[in-house]
Amino acid sequence: MLETRNLRAGYGHITVLWDVSLAFREGALTAIVGPNGAGKTTLLRALTGLIPHQGEILLGGAPLAGKTWDLAGQGIVLVPEGRMVFRDMSVEENLCLGAYPKRSRGDLSASLERVYGLFPRLKERYRQAAGSLSGGEAQMVAMGRGLMSKPRILLIDEPSLGLAPVIVQEVFEIIRRLKAEGTTIVLIEQNTSIALSVADDVHLLRAGKVLLSEPAAQVQIERLHDLYFAREAKTA
Template sequence: MLEIRNLSSGYGAINVLWDVNLTFREGALTAIVGPNGAGKTTLLRTLTGLIPHKGEILLGGQPLKGKTWDLAAQGIVMVPEGRLVFRDMSVEENLCLGAYPARCRGDLSANLERMYAFFPRLKERRRQLAGSLSGGEAQMVAMGRGLMAKPRILLIDEPSLGLAPVIVNEVFDIIRKLKAEGTTIVLIEQNTRMALKVADDVHLMRSGKVVMSEPAANVDLDRLHDLYFAREGHAP
């Protein structure tokens, strides 16, 4: 569904990604893991047009076109690292912003109710300013806002970052439900154990390159951690 070929990108004169080749299967959850500085977030920023790149990004076999603000209309939606909610707007106003694409506006009320079914806590706090929420609640707002755009492909960047374990479990329960509904998901995650539990495919990045790609069911966690921490010289 989404494919990248010989992708290189970075920030000014600093290159971060080096000839990355990946395929994200339709309806599958693809987890991308790796240490800090591996290039995981840069990959998502490149996919969403925030960073210039060399190489190809293909959606359904065709080059991905349009600017960053056009991608939601094509069904590519990103839930950014660090939540990034609009602090001075209410929970419901934040969610409604996710329905900006024209194809989503007619179903606004129904989509809101769907989000409140996914995240009952947000319904209780729908009039509350997003800036007053806990970290876990803010993560739910960020995810709900992304889902309001009815994504074909959902890019989720570090959803567990800074959250208590019980909240992490809640967030991953939602990710499992989305996967069960057939949403194509690209998940960036440092918690390798949690990622492996929900993933269909796993790619390990290190120093801007993909050093391992396997079906999640075949991944040996000890070997993954050896590669993660560079205890092996190279991927086989």
């Protein structure tokens, strides 16, 4: 469904991704794991046009068309690292912003009810300023805002970052439900255990290169961690 071929991207004269070729299957949850600085967030920024890139990004076998602001209309939605809610706006106002694309405006009420069904806590706080929420609640707003666009492909960047373990489990239960509903998900996550527990496919990035690409069921956790922490050179 979504694919990169020989993708290079970075910032100014600094290249972060080196010839990254990946395929994200329709209806599957693909986990991208790796240490800090591996290029995981850079990959999402390249996919969404936030930074320039070389190489190809394909959607349905054709070059991905349009600018960053057009992608939600094509069904590609990013839930960014760090939540990035509009602090002075209410929870419901934040959610409604996610329904900006024309393809999702007509069913605003139904989309709100769906999000409130997934995140009952947000319905309790729908009038509350987003800036007054806890970190976990703000993550729910960010995810709900993305779902309001009725995404075909949902890109989620580090949803567990800075959250208490009980909230992480709650957030990932929602991710499991979205996967079961058939949403194509690309998940960036440093917590390898929880990433493997929800993933269909796993790719490991380190230093901007793909070191492992396997179905989640075939991943050997010790080998994954050796690659993750660069221990393979010591054991070779």
